[in-house]
Amino acid sequence: MQSRRQFLATTSGAAALAIAGIPRQARAAGAVSYWHHFTSQTEMAGLADVAALFEAASGATVSSEGIPNAQYMSKVTTASVAGGLPETLMVTSERLPDIAALGAIAAVTDRIDDWAHKDNFTADAWDGISLEGEAYGVPAFSFVNWVYYRKDWFDELNLKVPDTYEEFQEVAIALSDPSKGRYGFGLRGGDGGQNYLLDVLESYGALNYADGKATLDTDAARAAMGWYAGLATEHNAVPPSAANDSYRQMMEGFKTGQTGMIWHHTGSLIELSEAMEEGQIGTMMRPAGPAARIARVNYLYNSISGKGDMDAAWDWISFWAEPDAAIALLEATGYFPATSAVASDPRITGNDIYTAALETLKIGVGSPKIVGFSGWLSGTVLSEFQKILVGTSNVEDAVDRMARELDKEMR
Amino acid sequence: MGVGVDSGRRPFTGGRLGRAIGAMSETRSWPFLLIVPSLLVILLVVLYPTLHGISLSFREMRLTRPDLGTGFVGLRHYVDLWHDDIFWRSLANTFKWVTLAVSLELAMGMISALALNREGPLMRICTVLVLLPWFLPNVVAANMWALMLDARLGVVNELLVRMGLIDSYVAWFATPTSGLLAAVFIEAWHGYPFFTLLILAGLKAIPKDLYQAASVDGAGSYQAFRNITLPMLRMIVVTAVILRVISLANSPELLLILTGGGPGDSTQVISLYAFKTAYESFDFGYAGALSVVTLLLLMVFCVIYLRVSRVLEK
Numbered sequence: 225m226q227s228r229r230q231f232l233a234t235t236s237g238a239a240a241l242a243i244a245g246i247p248r249q250a251r252a253a254g255a256v257s258y259w260h261h262f263t264s265q266t267e268m269a270g271l272a273d274v275a276a277l278f279e280a281a282s283g284a285t286v287s288s289e290g291i292p293n294a295q296y297m298s299k300v301t302t303a304s305v306a307g308g309l310p311e312t313l314m315v316t317s318e319r320l321p322d323i324a325a326l327g328a329i330a331a332v333t334d335r336i337d338d339w340a341h342k343d344n345f346t347a348d349a350w351d352g353i354s355l356e357g358e359a360y361g362v363p364a365f366s367f368v369n370w371v372y373y374r375k376d377w378f379d380e381l382n383l384k385v386p387d388t389y390e391e392f393q394e395v396a397i398a399l400s401d402p403s404k405g406r407y408g409f410g411l412r413g414g415d416g417g418q419n420y421l422l423d424v425l426e427s428y429g430a431l432n433y434a435d436g437k438a439t440l441d442t443d444a445a446r447a448a449m450g451w452y453a454g455l456a457t458e459h460n461a462v463p464p465s466a467a468n469d470s471y472r473q474m475m476e477g478f479k480t481g482q483t484g485m486i487w488h489h490t491g492s493l494i495e496l497s498e499a500m501e502e503g504q505i506g507t508m509m510r511p512a513g514p515a516a517r518i519a520r521v522n523y524l525y526n527s528i529s530g531k532g533d534m535d536a537a538w539d540w541i542s543f544w545a546e547p548d549a550a551i552a553l554l555e556a557t558g559y560f561p562a563t564s565a566v567a568s569d570p571r572i573t574g575n576d577i578y579t580a581a582l583e584t585l586k587i588g589v590g591s592p593k594i595v596g597f598s599g600w601l602s603g604t605v606l607s608e609f610q611k612i613l614v615g616t617s618n619v620e621d622a623v624d625r626m627a628r629e630l631d632k633e634m635r
Numbered sequence: 636m637g638v639g640v641d642s643g644r645r646p647f648t649g650g651r652l653g654r655a656i657g658a659m660s661e662t663r664s665w666p667f668l669l670i671v672p673s674l675l676v677i678l679l680v681v682l683y684p685t686l687h688g689i690s691l692s693f694r695e696m697r698l699t700r701p702d703l704g705t706g707f708v709g710l711r712h713y714v715d716l717w718h719d720d721i722f723w724r725s726l727a728n729t730f731k732w733v734t735l736a737v738s739l740e741l742a743m744g745m746i747s748a749l750a751l752n753r754e755g756p757l758m759r760i761c762t763v764l765v766l767l768p769w770f771l772p773n774v775v776a777a778n779m780w781a782l783m784l785d786a787r788l789g790v791v792n793e794l795l796v797r798m799g800l801i802d803s804y805v806a807w808f809a810t811p812t813s814g815l816l817a818a819v820f821i822e823a824w825h826g827y828p829f830f831t832l833l834i835l836a837g838l839k840a841i842p843k844d845l846y847q848a849a850s851v852d853g854a855g856s857y858q859a860f861r862n863i864t865l866p867m868l869r870m871i872v873v874t875a876v877i878l879r880v881i882s883l884a885n886s887p888e889l890l891l892i893l894t895g896g897g898p899g900d901s902t903q904v905i906s907l908y909a910f911k912t913a914y915e916s917f918d919f920g921y922a923g924a925l926s927v928v929t930l931l932l933l934m935v936f937c938v939i940y941l942r943v944s945r946v947l948e949k
Contacts, residue, residue, distance in 0.1 A: 294895075298914035301698065322917060325699040405803065415895050465786035465806030467898035468814070476787050595699050599916040611899030614810055633916075 254533060255285045256540045257310035258526075259300070261293040266494050270556035277552060278543045284536055294415055297322070304328040311532040312541055315361055315525045317352035318419075321595040323527075324355055330530030331358035335538055341545045344563040352590045353525045361527030363562035364544040365553055367489035368581040368588060369423075369519040372496060374399075374484045375506035385508045389427065389451060392485075392511040396461040399484035409455055410483035411462040413613055414470035418601040420487055421609055422591070423520070424452045427513020431592075437634045438594050444515070445623045453612040453619065467613040489522070490581050493558035507580045521588030523562055596633040604629040685930075691923035698917040712924035721900055721908060722925070729904040729929075732819065732890075733883045737876060739823035744830020744875075751831070752838040762835070769828035777892035780821045784808070808894050811901030818893050818902055822883070830875055837871040838864070873944045880940075881933055905929050 262271055268290070275286040289310070291299050297319065303309045304326045315323055323329055336342055336350075336359050349363045377399055378385070386392040396408030412420055425431050425440075428448035432439045456462045463469065463477055475492065477483040479499045487510065496505055510519040526541035528534060543549055550561035551569065560581065561567050567585070572578050605626055611617035659665055692712055695703050716722050747765050751758060768776065783791050786806035795801045807817040841864065849859045887907035890896060896903035896911065905925055913922035 294891075298910075301914055301917065305698075322699045325701065326917075414897065463786070463806070465809045467810075468806065468808040468894060473785070473787070476785075480787055482787060596916070603911060603915055607897065607900050610897045614898045614901070616811060616899050616901065 254536055255287055256312060256536050257532070258286055258288040258540065259291055259296075259310045259313040260288060261296045261314060262290055263292065264495060264557075266557045270553040270559065273552040273556055274544060274549045277546075277549050278540060281543070282539060284539070286540060300328050301326060309529040309531055311537040312526055312528055314364070315353070315527045317522060317525075317591045317593060318598045320353060320355060320360060320525075321593050322598065324360055325595060328529060329360050329527040330534075331360055332362070332528055332538065333357075333359045335542075336362070339542060341542070341563065344545065344565045346564060348521065348588075348590055349523050349562055352523045352593075353527070355593065361525035362541045362545065363523040364526045364541070365524055365550065365559040366562050366567075367491050367520070367522045367524065368560050368584050369487070369489045369510055369521070370580045370584055371508045371510060372478060372486050372488060372492070373506045373508060374478075374481075374504060376504050377484050378506065385506070386511050387509075389511050389513050393451070393455065393459065393461075396455055396485065397459050400459070400461040402460055405482060406484070407463045407477075407482060408461040408484050410469070410474045410477045410486040411452075411455060411466040412469055412471070412474045412487070413456075413466040413606075413610055414468045414473065416470050417609070418598075418606040419520075419591075421449075421452065421605050422601055423487075423510070423518045424448045424513065425605075426518045427516055429513075429515030433592055433594065436594055438592065438597055438630060439634070440623075440627045440630050442623050442627050445626065446619050447514070449609065449612065449623060450619045453609065456613050457615075467610045489520075490578075491557060491559045493577070494556070495558075497558075505577075507577055509580045509584055517587060519584045519588050520591060521585055522591060524559075594634075600626075600630050600633045688923055689927055691919055692927045694920050694923075696918070696920040696923070698919065700917075708920065712921050713928075715921065716924055716928065721903060722905070724900055725903045725905045725908045728815070728902060729884060729906075731815065732822075732902075732904050733880055735816075735819045736822040736826065736883055737879050739819065740827040740830050740879065741872070741876065743823060743827035744834055747827065747831045748834035748838055751835055765831055766828045768825050769832070771825065773825070773886065773888045774892060776821065776825045777889045780824075781808075781893055784817060809898060811898065814894050814898060815902050818890055821893065822889055825889070826879065826883075829879060833871050833875045834868060837868045841867045869944070870946050873940070873946045877937055877940060880936060884929060884933055 260271065262268055271288060275288065279285055300309070300313065300323060309328055313329070315329060345363055349366070350359060353359055353361045353363065373385070377383075378395075381398060383395050383398060384391075386395045392409075399408035400406060411417075422431075425445060425448045428444045428451075430441050430444035430448050432441065456466055463482055465473060469477070474483075474486055474488070475495070478486045479496065493507075510517060526544060528537040528541060544553075545563055547566050547569075550563065550566040551571070553559050554561060554572075560572075561569070573582065608617060608622035608625055612619060612622050659668070693707055693709060695706055695708050697703055751762050751765060771779075783789050784807045786792065786804050786809070789804065792801070792804040795805075796803065805813070808814045845863050845867075846859055849863060854862065884904075885906050887904065887910050890902050890904060890907050891910065894902040896907050906929060909922045909925035909929070912918050912925060
């Protein structure tokens with residue numbers, strides 16, 4: 225009978241032989257814990273597919289935990305202070321400065337420099353996860369911002385796809401018929417709406433970035449907030465619930481025929497296509513504002529906390545760049561691959577509905593990475609915008625407070 | 636079989652330590668010594684975190700700005716708070732939120748407890764049904780009601796339209812007034828079983844002969860309720876109100892899910908503001924100041940309320 229020591233020696237030798245037989249990319253063994261903020265069924269299915277491929281290739285197991293996006297930062301903050309971070313976690317560009325400042329993620333620059341896939345990512349993709357010359361993670365997939373619209377409504381009313389904010393407003397008004405509960409634009413004024421407000425402010429040239437700080441051009445900000453809020457307060461072109469509408473409400477509004485256009489990213493395509501009839505959905509680029517056409521190409525990243533087995537953690541986060549993993553995620557969720565190599569796959573370039581996304585990729589920008597900026601957007605800008613929507617404030621007062629709070633935050 | 640003196644062992648006397656403890660147990664300080672272990676535990680798990688939280692409010696503590704350090708800033712956070720419009724709005728909202736919700740919960744709890752305080756074959760099932768909302772976690776209750784009150788798919792809107800009470804679906808959480816009232820209603824639905832449970836226990840403890848005696852004296856139901864039930868329940872109601880006020884003032888999760896404090900801070904309460912300051916702006920120093928103010932306000936409330944209700948008087 226084998227002793228326990230002999231048994232361990234035998235099995236570890238066999239494991240070493242097995243590991244030697246698979247690519248270095250997938251040499252992890254054991255378990256890797258992973259925090260993410262996926263919520264929808266398609267996202268969960270996509271994650272399960274990627275994890276299954278990784279487990280098959282590496283023999284390791286992935287134990288993932290989903291945390292609602294709204295509670296993600298509080299959970300990471302608590303775990304960072306009290307201990308209990310997972311080995312790997314999902315990170316967005318906007319949150320990178322805060323999460324890095326918390327010490328919740330570790331730099332992986334050296335590993336990336338030695339990585340075969342490094343050059344398959346654009347400089348923008350690396351920029352979104354880099355701070356002061358250090359890279360803190362690997363791009364997992366990308367979100368290309370665009371506009372979904374009711375193609376059948378546009379055809380009925382013989383409307384042209386809008387290219388500028390002015391045209392967008394005209395089309396939104398034309399599509400609206402409040403007496404029938406139909407509105408041109410599904411404005412997201414609740415949680416998450418701060419990201420669209422950032423786009424509008426930048427489209428008017430209201431935000432300037434320099435030396436890791438942001439400043440607000442109040443005149444341009446007034447014009448931006450006035451235009452965006454005006455869709456609701458002046459033109460009645462958004463649902464009355466807009467001030468509290470977050471992702472779910474915005475999506476349901478579009479699916480149920482309440483709204484004719486919504487701003488979101490490529491990641492919603494599968495969900496909308498499954499819920500709606502063929503020929504109802506069209507996609508277009510974000511309209512251009514007076515100063516710029518702002519559409520984000522945001523990458524979602526996976527990072528290593530620095531706790532536990534760093535090699536296994538690296539293998540897991542870098543596995544997402546493998547073509548099989550990226551295409552599996554695309555097929556399940558519609559999320560665009562993060563690597564330029566996989567994005568030129570014929571399954572993407574040959575599909576008309578992705579034309580707007582491919583055009584956006586050429587001009588897309590990342591999110592600003594400034595400490596304290598995301599807190600200002602969600603805490604002040606969104607709140608002030610809601611006040612304008614519900615009539616408890618006006619554009620002038622809202623922008624004054626936004627400027628004051630930004631100034632305080634950037635000090 | 637016993638152990639006798641002849642077993643060869645000497646009886647246990649405790650030696651010097653035992654004799655010292657024995658002597659000490661005869662002194663007046665003995666009861667105080669006995670509570671020392673409990674006192675130490677209380678100091679560790681209650682007093683230390685509280686004092687730490689208070690000390691945080693006098694320091695710089697922004698997790699994302701390590702360059703600012705964690706030094707003593709004196710009363711700066713409190714001065715900022717004095718000039719902070721959102722703080723004052725949150726304070727007013729907290730007052731409205733707690734007053735409305737507790738009043739509604741107390742009324743619903745009293746009515747349901749009186750209804751359940753009778754004998755009958757279905758009473759136990761009814762009691763369990765009435766208590767059901769209390770068993771639901773806040774997060775579940777909030778999400779469930781958010782869906783039921785949804786402006787597009789909500790069953791409540793559909794029912795109200797069919798009953799002819801409203802013309803079209805209402806976006807309950809999209810205006811300041813309806814947002815706060817809808818949240819208060821949901822909180823009352825969720826929290827009233829707490830009052831039901833305590834009041835029902837109090838009702839069961841009231842001696843039946845008091846009602847019989849009152850009946851002999853010609854008292855009707857209302858008089859019996861006013862002169863026997865209410866006075867006998869006073870201690871329970873006062874206790875329940877204090878616990879509930881503290882709980883509501885300190886729990887932001889329902890509002891966090893339903894409205895996030897919006898639209899435009901119209902449902903922002905102090906606990907939610909402190910939570911967002913800590914976990915969105917990562918400013919634990921300012922959040923600490925907000926929490927200390929909440930603590931002080933709750934202490935003042937408890938003192939005033941206990942005095943006004945006179946439950947501590949003989």
